[in-house]
Amino acid sequence: MDITKIEQLIEKLSRNDKILFNRFYSVRVYESRSKVQKKVISVIKRRFGSIKKIEYQEIVCINNNLTGEGSLFNKLRSSRPMRKIKINMHEFEKKEGCFFCDIMNKTPEDIFGRIKGKYCMTASNLAKYDYFHGLIIFNEHNPFKIKKPWLKDYLEVAYKWFKKVENIDRFAKYHFLIWNHLWKAGASIVHGHMQITSSKIQYGKIKKFEEIVSYYKRKYKSNYFLDLFKIHKNLGLGRKVDRCNVLFYLTPIKEKEIFIFTKEKSFIILSNLIYKIIQNYIKVGVQSFNLALFKIKDYWIVRIVDRGRLENSHCDIGSMELYGNSVISTDPFVLASKFKL
Numbered sequence: 342m343d344i345t346k347i348e349q350l351i352e353k354l355s356r357n358d359k360i361l362f363n364r365f366y367s368v369r370v371y372e373s374r375s376k377v378q379k380k381v382i383s384v385i386k387r388r389f390g391s392i393k394k395i396e397y398q399e400i401v402c403i404n405n406n407l408t409g410e411g412s413l414f415n416k417l418r419s420s421r422p423m424r425k426i427k428i429n430m431h432e433f434e435k436k437e438g439c440f441f442c443d444i445m446n447k448t449p450e451d452i453f454g455r456i457k458g459k460y461c462m463t464a465s466n467l468a469k470y471d472y473f474h475g476l477i478i479f480n481e482h483n484p485f486k487i488k489k490p491w492l493k494d495y496l497e498v499a500y501k502w503f504k505k506v507e508n509i510d511r512f513a514k515y516h517f518l519i520w521n522h523l524w525k526a527g528a529s530i531v532h533g534h535m536q537i538t539s540s541k542i543q544y545g546k547i548k549k550f551e552e553i554v555s556y557y558k559r560k561y562k563s564n565y566f567l568d569l570f571k572i573h574k575n576l577g578l579g580r581k582v583d584r585c586n587v588l589f590y591l592t593p594i595k596e597k598e599i600f601i602f603t604k605e606k607s608f609i610i611l612s613n614l615i616y617k618i619i620q621n622y623i624k625v626g627v628q629s630f631n632l633a634l635f636k637i638k639d640y641w642i643v644r645i646v647d648r649g650r651l652e653n654s655h656c657d658i659g660s661m662e663l664y665g666n667s668v669i670s671t672d673p674f675v676l677a678s679k680f681k682l
């Protein structure tokens with residue numbers, strides 16, 4: 342199965358499942374054509390292997406009618422020539438001059454002090470972007486060294502940090518955890534770390550999402566997340582793992598986005614699944630990713646997305662992603678077939 346055959350797959354759904362799919366999504370599959378002149382044939386053959394690939398391209402557009410998320414799929418995008426820079430993986434072991442290897446002397450602490458885990462410690466962010474803004478700095482410098490118990494410890498420390506904040510100011514109740522893995526994902530420091538914020542006002546996108554979930558419940562007398570999962574499951578893009586729902590997302594914000602939700606009381610339960618996702622990510626060649634963990638109503642949500650190979654010097658996000666639909670080369674059906682969870 343691949344994304345270009347999604348219309349046929351939808352046709353095979355039961356009447357009710359088709360209605361549900363169409364409530365959430367609008368899909369168009371186009372054949373986009375180009376005329377290849379004689380003089381460019383050799384260039385195209387060298388770069389793409391065949392002229393047909395360029396002359397007839399299948400573009401799949403999927404929009405979420407409720408959230409406004411939208412993606413344009415074309416696998417040919419991944420074959421584009423890109424300028425490469427040399428990356429030496431041994432560099433990630435080098436600790437000289439690393440601020441996060443000397444936390445006590447090089448980082449400030451939060452007003453309630455530091456929280457020390459078994460495999461990490463918190464610091465206050467130097468240049469904050471919110472009311473409370475902390476760091477979970479991993480004991481391990483190398484960002485590619487990730488272990489299951491370490492990840493659980495990071496989330497446990499995050500949980501304690503959020504509780505500390507709430508004890509100081511009960512109105513700082515909107516918690517957000519992010520993990521920018523390396524510079525392609527926006528990290529300024531190589532040493533592995535997560536960021537945690539607690540705000541008095543809900544972030545705009547999260548608030549909007551919560552409003553959509555409420556609107557959905559009112560209008561359709563149904564649960565947005567469970568219906569979203571049902572759609573993905575019907576297509577072979579949804580799985581239940583460790584009491585969490587995993588979706589190979591139909592409208593990814595960028596490559597290989599995975600959307601997870603769980604109704605479990607604590608988000609610490611997600612550490613095991615996040616670990617599995619990262620292991621699978623590494624297996625399919627991901628080197629840099631963004632992860633966000635936040636709450637919408639009773640659900641903990643995790644979104645994780647690939648940000649491209651380190652040797653690619655270009656930025657994967659452009660005007661399309663910022664202001665239009667996201668341009669995607671990874672097929673979620675192919676991704677799901679490669680993932681062992």
Ligand SMILES: [Zn+2]
Nearest residue numbers: 439442482532
């Ligand atoms: Zn370090």
